[in-house]
Structure formats: C-alpha cells, structure tokens
Amino acid sequence: MWKLLFISLTIMYIGECSPHDKHHTRWTGTTNDIITLKPHHKMHGPPDHKKLVAMARYVLHNVDWASIASISVLPAIEGFPFSNVKSVVDGSMANSTGIPYFYMSPLDFTARDLAKNSRSTVLVSLEETRYCENQNFDPEDPRCTRLMLSGKMKKVKEGTPEYVFAKAALFERHPAMANFPPDHNWFIAKMKIAQIAMVDWFGGAKYVPVKDYLAYNYTGNEMLDYHNRLHYNLDKA
Numbered sequence: 001m002w003k004l005l006f007i008s009l010t011i012m013y014i015g016e017c018s019p020h021d022k023h024h025t026r027w028t029g030t031t032n033d034i035i036t037l038k039p040h041h042k043m044h045g046p047p048d049h050k051k052l053v054a055m056a057r058y059v060l061h062n063v064d065w066a067s068i069a070s071i072s073v074l075p076a077i078e079g080f081p082f083s084n085v086k087s088v089v090d091g092s093m094a095n096s097t098g099i100p101y102f103y104m105s106p107l108d109f110t111a112r113d114l115a116k117n118s119r120s121t122v123l124v125s126l127e128e129t130r131y132c133e134n135q136n137f138d139p140e141d142p143r144c145t146r147l148m149l150s151g152k153m154k155k156v157k158e159g160t161p162e163y164v165f166a167k168a169a170l171f172e173r174h175p176a177m178a179n180f181p182p183d184h185n186w187f188i189a190k191m192k193i194a195q196i197a198m199v200d201w202f203g204g205a206k207y208v209p210v211k212d213y214l215a216y217n218y219t220g221n222e223m224l225d226y227h228n229r230l231h232y233n234l235d236k237a
C-alpha cells in the first residue's frame with residue numbers, strides 16, 4: 001500500500017517537473033537529478049492559460065531556439081517561405097524583454113533572405129520545454145502553447161546599450177556562441193513585432209496585443225533559478 005502510494009507520488013512528481021528539467025537531465029546525464037529537485041520547481045510550469053500576455057511572455061522566455069521563417073532568395077525557390085532554426089533569447093535570464101534577439105551571420109540562409117525582405121515569422125512552442133511531453137500533449141495539442149511572432153527584423157546597432165545587453169544575454173544562454181567562427185561577421189538582429197498569434201488552449205487562435213505584451217513586467221525567474229541550480233549541482237558533484 002505505502003509502496004504503491006510512493007510510486008504514484010513519484011510519478012506525479014516527475015510529471016510536474018519544470019520544463020527545464022529536460023536540460024537538466026541532458027546536461028548532467030543522470031535521471032537521479034529529477035528526483036532530487038526541490039518541490040518549489042513545480043511552480044515553474046507555465047502560467048494559467050487564460051493569462052494570455054503572461055503565457056506569451058513565459059513561452060518566449062523559456063525556450064532556447066525558434067523556427068524562423070523568411071521569404072527565400074534561393075534561386076530555385078525564390079519567393080517561397082523558408083524556415084530555419086535560430087538560437088534565441090528575449091533578454092538575459094534575469095531580465096526578460098519579450099523581444100526576440102538572434103545572433104546572425106550574413107552567410108546564413110536567414111540573414112540573406114532578411115537582407116532582401118525583412119519580414120519574418122518566428123515560432124516558439126512549449127514543446128521545446130518538457131512540459132507537453134510530461135502532460136502527454138501532442139505538439140499540436142492546443143494546450144501545448146505556441147507563439148507565432150511576426151514582424152520586421154532589424155539589425156541592432158553595434159556598440160549601443162541594447163547591443164551590449166542583447167549580446168551578453170545571447171552568450172549567457174548560449175555559451176557556444178563565444179566559439180562561433182570569428183570570421184562570419186556576426187551581428188545581432190531583433191524583431192520589431194507587428195503581430196502576436198498564439199495557440200493557447202481550446203477555442204481557436206488568440207491574438208495578444210503587442211503593446212500589452214511589451215509592457216508586461218515579466219518577473220519569472222525560472223531560467224535564472226535553473227541556471228543557478230545547474231551550477232550549484234555541478235559544483236557539488
């Protein structure tokens with residue numbers, strides 16, 4: 001009886017682990033870490049699905065990469081939509097802005113497309129966290145919230161405070177960027193968001209007002225906690 005209860009509690013507990021545990025197990029390579037996570041990490045799941053602005057900001061802040069669509073300049077598919085993967089941040093772990101920032105090289109498909117036509121759509125999904133999998137939601141389940149941000153992409157001017165902030169934020173979340181080939185003329189791009197479409201729960205598409213989205217004071221510190229926990233655990237190991 002007790003054994004059964006223990007097993008079911010364990011299963012429930014694993015089921016409620018935060019999205020970041022995916023990274024956690026990947027990086028440390030052991031499943032024991034899931035069990036040793038403290039219960040407060042349960043708080044780190046997505047917000048109430050009815051809170052559209054909070055949900056939109058949560059999803060972008062808690063993903064590490066985006067699918068980025070542009071209008072292709074490749075000769076065989078000129079004018080076709082073309083999609084790529086880019087690492088993304090919306091600010092530092094401690095300071096979310098809601099604006100997607102990317103580290104780009106003019107050698108890449110996307111930057112070439114954007115140089116001709118800066119219109120783009122960026123897709124991010126809770127599927128990137130472990131949330132949907134833990135809830136047994138298919139990636140297309142509307143409860144597996146996804147955001148489609150559309151707008152024009154702009155270069156962030158080098159040397160500005162925003163550039164310094166965005167670059168530090170990108171390198172903080174994606175340390176591998178520090179070792180990207182130095183001769184690729186890396187620059188930082190951001191989206192000036194024109195529309196935020198979201199599939200969030202049942203009942204059709206939702207549109208989040210851009211102004212409310214940008215003005216929202218996102219104080220979730222799950223990324224920062226996750227990062228600190230990772231380092232704390234590694235230091236202890």
Ligand SMILES: *[C@@H]1O[C@H](CO)[C@@H](O)[C@H](O)[C@H]1NC(C)=O
Nearest residue numbers: 091094095096097161162165
């Ligand atoms: C967070 O980032 C914004 C946008 O760059 C900046 O205006 C603000 O001062 C930052 N806040 C903190 C606490 O770093």
Ligand SMILES: *[C@@H]1O[C@H](CO)[C@@H](O)[C@H](O)[C@H]1NC(C)=O
Nearest residue numbers: 095214215216217218219220
């Ligand atoms: C955002 O919320 C935090 C915590 O409640 C608060 O300390 C901070 O001043 C707020 N920032 C803005 C710009 O309202």
